[in-house]
Amino acid sequence: MSRKLWEGRFRGKTSRFLEEFTASIKSDARMYREDIEGSIAHVRMLRRQGIITAQDEKKIERGLREIMKEISKGKLDLDPSSEDIHMYVEKVLHEKIGDVAGKLHTARSRNDQVATDLRLHLARAGDDIAGLIEKLQRSIAETAHRNRSVVMPAYTHLQRAQAVLFAHHFLAYHEMLSRDRERFCQTRERILILPLGSAACTGTSFSIDRDFVKRELGFRKITENSVDAVSDRDFALEFLFNCSVLMMHLSRMCEEIVIWTSTEFGFLDLPDELCTGSSIMPQKKNPDMAELVRAKTGRAYGHLISLLTVMKGLPLSYNRDLQEDKEPVFDTIDTVVGSLRAVELMVSGMKLNEEKLSKGLEEGFLTATDLADYLAAKKIPFRKAHEMTGQIVQYSVERGKRLDELTLKELKGFSALIEKDVFLHLSPERSVRNKDVPGGTAPGRVTRRLKKALRKSD
Amino acid sequence: MSRKLWEGRFRGKTSRFLEEFTASIKSDARMYREDIEGSIAHVRMLRRQGIITAQDEKKIERGLREIMKEISKGKLDLDPSSEDIHMYVEKVLHEKIGDVAGKLHTARSRNDQVATDLRLHLARAGDDIAGLIEKLQRSIAETAHRNRSVVMPAYTHLQRAQAVLFAHHFLAYHEMLSRDRERFCQTRERILILPLGSAACTGTSFSIDRDFVKRELGFRKITENSVDAVSDRDFALEFLFNCSVLMMHLSRMCEEIVIWTSTEFGFLDLPDELCTGSSIMPQKKNPDMAELVRAKTGRAYGHLISLLTVMKGLPLSYNRDLQEDKEPVFDTIDTVVGSLRAVELMVSGMKLNEEKLSKGLEEGFLTATDLADYLAAKKIPFRKAHEMTGQIVQYSVERGKRLDELTLKELKGFSALIEKDVFLHLSPERSVRNKDVPGGTAPGRVTRRLKKALRKSD
Amino acid sequence: MSRKLWEGRFRGKTSRFLEEFTASIKSDARMYREDIEGSIAHVRMLRRQGIITAQDEKKIERGLREIMKEISKGKLDLDPSSEDIHMYVEKVLHEKIGDVAGKLHTARSRNDQVATDLRLHLARAGDDIAGLIEKLQRSIAETAHRNRSVVMPAYTHLQRAQAVLFAHHFLAYHEMLSRDRERFCQTRERILILPLGSAACTGTSFSIDRDFVKRELGFRKITENSVDAVSDRDFALEFLFNCSVLMMHLSRMCEEIVIWTSTEFGFLDLPDELCTGSSIMPQKKNPDMAELVRAKTGRAYGHLISLLTVMKGLPLSYNRDLQEDKEPVFDTIDTVVGSLRAVELMVSGMKLNEEKLSKGLEEGFLTATDLADYLAAKKIPFRKAHEMTGQIVQYSVERGKRLDELTLKELKGFSALIEKDVFLHLSPERSVRNKDVPGGTAPGRVTRRLKKALRKSD
């Protein structure tokens, strides 16, 4: 059985190069567990349906379990001359139990088998990722909680805009990650639809029980069209897209980490263990992990485009092009898992520099909006109030004063409606407290969301 | 009020070029309806909360409704010197009702306003698209039903593989489109989360009622973090991704249409109205629409990458970069809507060439698998059965015979287990009937799915 | 002639939707000048070769020149029912001069015509872009020259690393742009290869003179294979790639502008005219142009992917898919032209804040490398010297001292080899002067490169 399994018809010999060029075993070997579990479920079903005998099933299952154990212990060398993990497992099984191994492939094809393996693998990877997202969310909530009283500037256009609780700003990432988890969760339902039983592309003439296999493997549904079942990679594309958006979120946080750890901002300090130094500049403490995560976003985007390109304009049903689905997906899994861990380490280890943060509140007229709102509340049309505030800020800039350093007289020069109570709106702390709307930065609101976030991840 | 609304502080004049370069009105004008509806809901809420008077609200709402009517009738020239549709509407409102117009912007910012408009617009576009997908699905089901008895070759690797019902093959696209609809439907829930009330990025100090606005506009939830709310474009990315996968599906069907309308395949004929001729080769009948849809897939992919690129590494909260979300999204909507209509026209108008299709069944040993299955059912291990079938096919090729033209004697030369009943498995029609498993091509199975498909789209 | 030109064979009527869906006139109208110039060169050649009479040529040329004038003056409404600009021009020509207009299309096809038009258009756009790049380079050189004595921190990992001349740092962009120009220049040679004469795909049986047309239109060569000539869009892909890299370079500068104009860095001030304010925060001065250019990078990337997707797996020769080449290319041209102008305005208007920049030199141990080099020059193996410097920096951090505030005694505590001359290496100015290698930041080196840069763009 060392010949290629489909060599029956061919007279010539498969060239060595073809073997390497077309093989996928290097990458798909990581699905060995799913492949073997799928095969076991398949033969159990074949026995239940009377397609193979109980004795044959036993032999095959025992053989497969041995192989799984041996691979997981590193005892088996993955033979690079095997085309893929499916062929490899079958070959080893044949060496172990002889010709009866040939019954394993009854009523299925590699087309439905590989789709099943990949779906199972992605469902598990998705669960791992969802777990890591949750862990990161907990760290975000804890770090936010640890620094719950810190007020800092909120930025738009990287310009100081208003005063905000650090916890509120940081929980924005918690929100993003909740959406990420929701997406992985919904994609999971579309991943766990069993294609096995579609055979090459039209189904099989054996009287199989697809629902049994579905239950054995933990799938949710079975595919309803065999042609689609062997041609479809939507689930892998969705997975890659979810990973791309997740990496994009992480890249935003990492960009902030890079900016905030600059000497100029100085908002943040990362533990030494998570930074690297320079080979030539010993004083440097570089946020390499943040930079790497930011950059690895490119991988996720690239792999998404890669598979989208593969799928474009592909006629039905199975084409060998589909084999190119695995490497982008696997490398993306590794990238995302590593990045989530890296970011979680940074988040749980980061230390805020409160002095720098509060210094950022002093300059920048962060309460100008509050002043405009104050004026608008006095029934000045908002646009007018806005314009007036602009003039007051301009006046302050020219005199080198902060807004709360202006006298009431100076302020009244702009509008007689301004009263002493205006000063209740010109401090950052007060400004933060005033934003007391759902989703706003008022401490009470943030505390409630923090509680929820901390409870959720218990 | 012809000055830029934020010019208060600036002394210099905004250069003409800056005006054009930074304006988005050319593209965002198409959201005028959503912008005005959002504003009406906002002022109603302001009145309910006592932030503006009933009288002011009335004036503003009446003015806004007038503007909506005038724009929809093409009576208003969109002023290119307006920065965006929001500023334009406010400017015209000011011309109509004077200074009270300035109260419209109380307790909101363009940051939350534009996010609201875009979400509303995308929700509606998504509904339109879902409707068109459903229409296309109905056409697919009808065309499949019209040709329900046609048997044709199923292809893998563009090589004839097995016999299949055309209806079964074609319903594969129905499946893909169901997934597309499901995705749009799930994304809709994440689109319809109201950001209004987040103001610039931290919330507002006015005592607003976000839930009221949510109900008025038909949103499902309100955003829970103001910083995230103005920075988030996940919903637009999801929308673009869903469109990319949908276009990919259409590109696969169009590729098949192009191949099938070639003289060599000749499976399919499109109505003249849907084809174009050549300016130099008058005999040509080109499937241009299929080619164009196939190509337009590139647009969807490109726009997805475009927005992913914009978002990568963007620090919080709002940055002007986010303005670049609109053109990719809008052009994608137009592309998808046009492509769905084009494909629907092709599907409902296509005529199968049954002669050519059935001729494709005669050559190609399409029932070789059935023969292998027959042997396996005789308890020959599948791999062995497979190999044996290979030899029989090779033997037939050499003698220029089809499988069902071999004599029983010839067949028995390969295995004594072969009996007369083997011939029950060697005709394409029988092969199709034998694939009687869930998702398989057996006529009974296909009929049931057809019925469901036709009912569903009623 | 109002019927579609290829309608001879078709009985049915082209549906209205098909007309709109397949038309490209909205986008390709901008090539009217190239289309008409190409036609004039073509008919001149036809006359020279005796294929049409001198009289016919005259009529046609005169008609075409009239059309060009009328379009450029906005006198002609581009008829949306025309399929493309080529058909439109021919239709108007027919209205002007009657049936003789029909001779214009002798010995050519739209396949070679549209490729010719697009190449001519891209060659000109490329020249415009190259001109704008040069202008920007001059502004960079001038701004560098204006600030030639400013020393600032050089950053790696956004951490202060060493001292550098601002001019040296800024000229890095001059280098990038030189590569951009070189690429556009090389692509130009591949753009200006004339496909006209390839007709539909195999050439023409008329005895045409392709070299004459080449010279008339300013092409450099003629294509050597007609099948390739009508199928090839490499030149457009190259153009899009060059634009993508150029936009990437601009995005890097814009990122620096955004970071440098933050209050925390404060290195840079942009003129008011180039900034926008906030509708709700009057004190803000946002670097919107920099943000928009940064974001528009996404467009260029997206359009590149779009056309790459179109071309993937397209069989020869001409396919209608190729029509989808134009919008990505045209929008990219507009994006790049606008972005180059925007960046040029920012560069020529930017003002450095020398106080902030020099303050950045004081902290951060920017001369640590110089200290390590000093030690290495004393024959301490570099790695050892590096480690030793690390310890000295650590010592300084703990004592809150700068390197040049350590005493010789303290320094000698780390190595007896350290002498008084060490202080000659610990000031930023000295450090800059010491980097006196080709490509280094020493003032003499920079001055020479500045001179060259200023001369070059004269």
Place this chain on the structure above:
Amino acid sequence: MSRKLWEGRFRGKTSRFLEEFTASIKSDARMYREDIEGSIAHVRMLRRQGIITAQDEKKIERGLREIMKEISKGKLDLDPSSEDIHMYVEKVLHEKIGDVAGKLHTARSRNDQVATDLRLHLARAGDDIAGLIEKLQRSIAETAHRNRSVVMPAYTHLQRAQAVLFAHHFLAYHEMLSRDRERFCQTRERILILPLGSAACTGTSFSIDRDFVKRELGFRKITENSVDAVSDRDFALEFLFNCSVLMMHLSRMCEEIVIWTSTEFGFLDLPDELCTGSSIMPQKKNPDMAELVRAKTGRAYGHLISLLTVMKGLPLSYNRDLQEDKEPVFDTIDTVVGSLRAVELMVSGMKLNEEKLSKGLEEGFLTATDLADYLAAKKIPFRKAHEMTGQIVQYSVERGKRLDELTLKELKGFSALIEKDVFLHLSPERSVRNKDVPGGTAPGRVTRRLKKALRKSD
């Protein structure tokens, strides 16, 4: 020296995960040769400049040569705890020759070192690829020559359009590949610009001789700005783009191979060795290699987008993000090299089915254009001639005749200008011969180009 080289300042321990997450040795180990050659050139220069002694240089060079030999013989295990190949080599060198190894890194940084290594590696990979392109071009020319008299249909829109020499059609790929080679050749010049000597980002204070190193390593120029030199990855982007376009070209040929080897077209037969069978359909002969090459185009596109994403918006100078340049580049090299070999095997082994090809000429009115040209040559305006031809074709379709089966009388019914000589234009062979323009398919033209192509690759 087992501690990280930059650990001097840090008190904590680099976590194990950080080590793995930030390490690049798995991918950059393949540059070991370039790294060591670069180091040897560097130390020779250091000695020539008197920065290190001749004795030290000798020791270091001897050590480095030993390491190179050992790695190339597989004797050294690449230590995964080393950060990258540079650190690994230095560590092993230290084990071999002791502290003097520390002098190797004098006057350079990893920032300029890694850029140098990558450039050298890409220059070599580019040369390999150019060589393989040339080999493929020779195979194309030979296959075209071998089948030089075969006439076949030329396709537009995958519809038969005109008659063409197979050799002419196939040489279109020769043209594409010539452009590919030209691009690699031009990129080579921009790759071979030496960044070494730029150190971390501002240059070095040692008196180095960059031109000497340039000559030693075969670079063409030295970089002119140290900040740019360590930040620039344009050369890698160009390389990835060239590979993307090359893969796109191959994908087009592979698409044609897939279509042409379908039973319906049947134009082409590939050697058995280059095809695979089906595990369940023994009669199948699948063009897997063509499918895989077509699909692998996605990898090249994806890796291009990946690096473009990394570079977008990155501030100067070196950032750790740049480390993510290597994997996309290396995987692209492997993909392109394998794909070129695979396509070359298919091209040199393909066999045309002349019967099928010439049958394709009989139907389809491939000489309709010739008829239109014939009429136009009779001074009927081309558009009129075109319309008339359309009517003649329609007439023939209705009577089930080919154009050359019409009688002169029937033809004269359409125009009295038609004479007996019209039949000289209605056979495919004659049509091919008539396309006697530069770039056209006339046999004489094709023969000349073939000769040139065969000579060129000698």
